[in-house]
Amino acid sequence: MKSIRLFLLLSLLATITLVNFVALLHGYQSSMQKAQSLFDSRLESTARLIASANSEQAERQSIAQQQTPYSYFQIWDSGGKQLLTRSQNAPEAVTGELAEGFHEVNHASYRWRNYVYRDQHLNRWIVVAERIDIRYSLAEEVVLESLLPIVLAIPMAALIIWLAVGVGLKPLRQFADQVRHKRADDLSPIELDRVPAELTAVVGNTNALLGRLDEAFHREQRFASDAAHELRTPISVLKVHLHNLRQRLGNEDEDIALLRAGIERMGHLIEQILALYRTSPDQAAVKFEKVDMLKLAQSLIASEFVQFEQKQQQIELSGDNVEIEGNRFALETLLHNLLSNAHKYTPAGGQIHIRVRPLSGKVALTVEDSGPGIPEAQYERVFERFYRLQGDQHASGELGCGLGLTIVKHIADLHHATIKLGPSSMGQGLSVTVLFPQGEQS
Amino acid sequence: MLLNAVIIILREVLEAALIISVFLALSQLLNRNLWWMLVALVLGFGGAYVYAVNLGQVSMMAGGTGQEIVNACLHSLIFLCLLLFMISVPHQQHVSWRLLNLVTIILAVITAIVREGSEIILYINGFIGIPDLLSPVLMGGAVGAGIGLSVGVFFYYLLVNMRRSHGIWLGYLILLLIGGSMVAQAVEFMIQADYISATTPIWDSSHWISERSAVGQLLYALVGYEATPAPQQAAAYFISIGVLIAAAVISYTIRGRTP
Numbered sequence: 001m002k003s004i005r006l007f008l009l010l011s012l013l014a015t016i017t018l019v020n021f022v023a024l025l026h027g028y029q030s031s032m033q034k035a036q037s038l039f040d041s042r043l044e045s046t047a048r049l050i051a052s053a054n055s056e057q058a059e060r061q062s063i064a065q066q067q068t069p070y071s072y073f074q075i076w077d078s079g080g081k082q083l084l085t086r087s088q089n090a091p092e093a094v095t096g097e098l099a100e101g102f103h104e105v106n107h108a109s110y111r112w113r114n115y116v117y118r119d120q121h122l123n124r125w126i127v128v129a130e131r132i133d134i135r136y137s138l139a140e141e142v143v144l145e146s147l148l149p150i151v152l153a154i155p156m157a158a159l160i161i162w163l164a165v166g167v168g169l170k171p172l173r174q175f176a177d178q179v180r181h182k183r184a185d186d187l188s189p190i191e192l193d194r195v196p197a198e199l200t201a202v203v204g205n206t207n208a209l210l211g212r213l214d215e216a217f218h219r220e221q222r223f224a225s226d227a228a229h230e231l232r233t234p235i236s237v238l239k240v241h242l243h244n245l246r247q248r249l250g251n252e253d254e255d256i257a258l259l260r261a262g263i264e265r266m267g268h269l270i271e272q273i274l275a276l277y278r279t280s281p282d283q284a285a286v287k288f289e290k291v292d293m294l295k296l297a298q299s300l301i302a303s304e305f306v307q308f309e310q311k312q313q314q315i316e317l318s319g320d321n322v323e324i325e326g327n328r329f330a331l332e333t334l335l336h337n338l339l340s341n342a343h344k345y346t347p348a349g350g351q352i353h354i355r356v357r358p359l360s361g362k363v364a365l366t367v368e369d370s371g372p373g374i375p376e377a378q379y380e381r382v383f384e385r386f387y388r389l390q391g392d393q394h395a396s397g398e399l400g401c402g403l404g405l406t407i408v409k410h411i412a413d414l415h416h417a418t419i420k421l422g423p424s425s426m427g428q429g430l431s432v433t434v435l436f437p438q439g440e441q442s
Numbered sequence: 443m444l445l446n447a448v449i450i451i452l453r454e455v456l457e458a459a460l461i462i463s464v465f466l467a468l469s470q471l472l473n474r475n476l477w478w479m480l481v482a483l484v485l486g487f488g489g490a491y492v493y494a495v496n497l498g499q500v501s502m503m504a505g506g507t508g509q510e511i512v513n514a515c516l517h518s519l520i521f522l523c524l525l526l527f528m529i530s531v532p533h534q535q536h537v538s539w540r541l542l543n544l545v546t547i548i549l550a551v552i553t554a555i556v557r558e559g560s561e562i563i564l565y566i567n568g569f570i571g572i573p574d575l576l577s578p579v580l581m582g583g584a585v586g587a588g589i590g591l592s593v594g595v596f597f598y599y600l601l602v603n604m605r606r607s608h609g610i611w612l613g614y615l616i617l618l619l620i621g622g623s624m625v626a627q628a629v630e631f632m633i634q635a636d637y638i639s640a641t642t643p644i645w646d647s648s649h650w651i652s653e654r655s656a657v658g659q660l661l662y663a664l665v666g667y668e669a670t671p672a673p674q675q676a677a678a679y680f681i682s683i684g685v686l687i688a689a690a691v692i693s694y695t696i697r698g699r700t701p
Contacts, residue, residue, distance in 0.1 A: 002470075011599055014592035021585045021592075028444060140443060140578055151584050 004172070008165045013158050024150050028143055035139030039130065040102060040115070047117035047128040050075070054085070070134040072112075076125040084124065098125050104132065171196050175203065187214035228273040235267050272403040275333050276410065290323045291331055293365055293436075294356045300335050301354070304343075311348045319356035322363045324436040326415050334411040337404040338367040338432055345371035351426055363436040370429040379421045383409040408434075443575055447582025448589075449654055450565055454558035455587045456663035459594025461520070461554045461620060465547050467601035468613040472534065474544070482548045486555025493556055494563035507635035514631035516557045517624040521682060523550035524621040528614070528690040532697040593660065616664070618686050623666025625682035626675045633672055643670035 050073055072090035076083055080098040095105040100118045104111060107129070114129035171192050178190045189207040192199070242263060246256055297317055301308075308315045324331075342352045350370040357364055374382060381387050386402040412419050417436040424431045462479070469476055493500070493512075501509040527546040533539035562583070569579045597616070601609045632638045648669035651658050661667035666679060 007599065010595050014595040017588040018592040018596075021588050024585060025445070025448065136443075137574060141574075144444065144578055144581060148581065151581055151588075154588065 005162075005165050005169055009158065009161050012161050012165075013154070016157055017154055020150055020154070024147055028147060031143040031146070032136075032139050035142065036135065039135045039139070040113075043102075043113070043115040043128050043130060044117070046071075046073075047115050047126045050128065051117060051119045051122075051124075051126045071128070071130045072107075073129070074125075074127040076127065078123040078125070080125060090127075090129075095127075095129075098127075105129070171199055175199060179206075187211075187217065224273050224276070228270040231266075231270050235263060235270065238263050239267075269403070272407065275337075276403060276407050288325050288327055291326045291328050292321050292323050293331070293363060294319050294321045296328070296331060297335055297354050297356060297365075300332060300339065304336075304339060308343060308352070311343065311346075311350075313343065313346055313348070313350050313352055315352045315354070317354045317356075319354075320358065322356055322358055322438070324363050324415070324438065326436070327411075330411045330414060334408050334434070335365070335367075337408050338434075341404055341432075342367055342369040342371070342430075345369065346429070347371065350429075353426070358438060359435065361438060363438050364433050365436065366431060366433045368424040368426060368429060368431040370424060370426045373423060373428055373430045374421065382421075383419075408432075443578040444582040444585070447565075447579045448586040449659065451562055451583045451586030452590050452659050453586075453662060454561050455590030456593060456659060457620075458554045458558040459590045460597060460616065460663050462551055463594040463598035464601065464613050464616050464620070465551060467598050467609065468617075469547065470602050471606055471609050471613065472531070478544060478548050479551070482551040483555065485548075486552040487559055489552060489556040490559025490563060494560040494567070497560065497564060504635075507637075510631040510635035511637075513557065514628040514635075516553050517628040517631070520550050520553050520557075521621050521624040521628070523547075523553065524617050524624070525686060525689055527617070528686055529693045531690075532694045590663075593663075614690070618683050619665045621686045622679040622683040623662075626666050626668065626671070626679040629675045629678040630668075630672070633674065638674055641672055641674070644673045644676055646670050 054075065069089055072087040074083060074086040074090050074094075076094065076098060080094055083092060086092070089108070091107050095107050095112070096103040096114065096116075098116055100116055103114050103116065105114055106112070111132045112129040113132050113135065114127055117126040117128070119126055171194060174192050175190060178192075187210045189210055190203060192203060195203050242256070242260055246253075246260075249256060294317070301315060301317055305315070339352070339354070346352055346369040352370075353366075353368045355364070355366045355368075357366075382405050384402075385406045387406075388402040409419060412434055415436055417434050420433045420435065422431045422433070423429070466476065466479060469478075497509060499508075500512055504511055523546040527543060527550070530539045530543040530546065534543065566579060566583060569576045601613050603609075604612065629638060633640050646669060651661065651667070651669065653659075653662060653667070653669045658667060658669070668675060671679075
């Protein structure tokens with residue numbers, strides 16, 4: 001079923017049409033029969049009238065003042081041998097038989113209905129006839145006048161049904177609209193102007209489900225946030241103890257190096273989980289402001305320049321001062337994660353380019369590096385949570401937890417931005433372009 | 443006059459409405475797009491107008507039997523489309539068979555509209571200029587078309603709202619009966635044109651169900667009911683249904699054996 005409204009319109013209209021039209025045909029037949037019997041009564045009365053008005057027994061000429069060519073009369077003697085008088089258009093011979101009652105006869109290329117009346121007083125026959133096609137047309141004309149409104153009412157009924165069904169289905173349409181336009185992170189209950197009985201259970205259960213889902217999400221977020229927050233302190237303590245251990249045993253110990261890498265990985269993971277929580281829509285959406293992306297990139301590169309210098313990487317920033325509406329903290333995190341990835345996977349002495357520019361009515365932030373890049377087939381998957389290219393066996397051997405690009409995607413979605421991955425223009429490496437809706441250019 | 447108009451228009455509309463509604467329902471049950479309907483309707487009505495306008499010339503062909511021959515060909519074409527439809531349905535996984543299936547549906551609908559639509563245009567056209575008769579004819583036409591289209595709507599929703607497999611099988615069954623009816627009508631036209639000699643009807647059921655009654659019209663559109671069929675018509679009817687069944691069974695069997 002494509003549409004409930006269309007189904008109701010067509011099925012109701014078909015029912016009304018079928019029932020009305022069959023009734024109309026029945027009414028038409030009954031009315032036509034009734035009209036014919038009225039015409040017959042009139043014919044009979046006319047015959048009696050002629051009999052009483054005309055008492056001449058002698059033969060006369062035909063009566064020339066014929067009122068209508070659609071009817072005629074004849075007066076015959078008792079034996080039916082001599083035509084005493086007739087209307088001008090009447091036949092001179094007996095048509096049919098002279099037996100009292102109604103008969104159908106042919107005359108002048110037409111079919112006629114006649115009434116033969118036996119005048120007992122003057123002992124003669126009165127024949128009165130009318131053309132059948134004219135009787136039928138007159139009757140049909142009258143009957144059709146009464147049936148026409150039924151036929152014309154069908155388009156009107158269609159319009160009324162269409163509107164009535166539309167009003168009846170309004171709550172369902174409102175429900176569907178609200179569900180369709182709900183953002184993925186909006187778990188607020190669905191509210192309708194009025195909830196019809198048929199939708200009460202659907203709306204009630206959907207809202208209860210949304211409520212449970214919202215609670216579960218909050219619980220999950222709180223758990224991740226609390227767990228990450230609580231783990232920061234013991235990790236800091238672990239780092240202090242590790243530092244002390246290194247002082248005592250020396251830097252060369254392989255176990256110490258592995259322990260240090262493990263603790264750093266755990267610390268990084270906790271920081272990323274916290275970032276994921278902080279950039280969730282319910283945390284960030286309320287703090288939107290105008291952010292100059294070029295200035296933001298400048299300050300971030302300045303604060304993290306040391307680590308690029310340590311790997312002798314050449315970092316270059318170019319572009320225009322373009323503002324977007326966004327959450328400063330989230331955008332910092334996005335840029336930080338992109339720069340961090342570029343830094344990690346670009347070999348020592350490599351190049352990293354950051355560009356901020358208006359592009360087709362949007363603002364494009366592009367980070368390119370000369371690292372190993374990502375195979376095109378993996379472009380979609382790198383945004384999945386905890387997904388790392390080649391798993392934990394990444395060739396770079398860099399620290400990572402697979403949340404960096406997930407957070408980038410999360411923040412991009414928050415700003416209604418799109419992310420495009422592609423090969424770097426430097427021959428090898430990755431190019432990440434985030435297209436933001438444009439704010440005002442400064 | 444109104445009753446005559448109702449019967450004539452109902453007969454034509456009902457037949458076309460049944461073919462269209464069954465194909466629409468089957469297309470939906472077989473998960474096909476329905477865009478073809480718009481194309482078929484436009485081409486069908488255009489074709490009906492062209493055929494009606496040129497019917498005078500067509501009638502003069504073949505020694506005055508042109509109209510009967512063309513009508514017999516149109517009915518045979520619809521049967522051929524139904525036959526190819528039955529054969530192509532089991533092989534929907536192949537693009538070429540799907541295309542053939544779609545073409546047969548479009549062609550059957552166009553042909554049905556051309557055939558029935560041209561009759562309606564001709565009939566109503568005959569009363570233009572006779573105001574006394576035109577109004578009952580138009581009203582009768584509206585009533586006949588309304589009843590025919592309503593029955594088509596009911597058949598469509600009956601098929602699409604049944605359990606899917608039941609709907610498909612009932613749709614096939616109706617197509618089989620329509621196929622038989624098409625061939626029987628083609629034979630009737632050939633008898634009228636004296637290409638097949640007329641013989642005594644094998645039965646006369648007009649006392650039970652008159653062809654002019656509403657039930658008679660519905661049965662005519664649905665199963666090709668004739669109160670007084672010639673032996674050749676009856677034979678063509680049953681043989682064509684047998685051919686359609688055999689074609690469908692063989693096609694399903696071949697698909698079953700194909701790995």
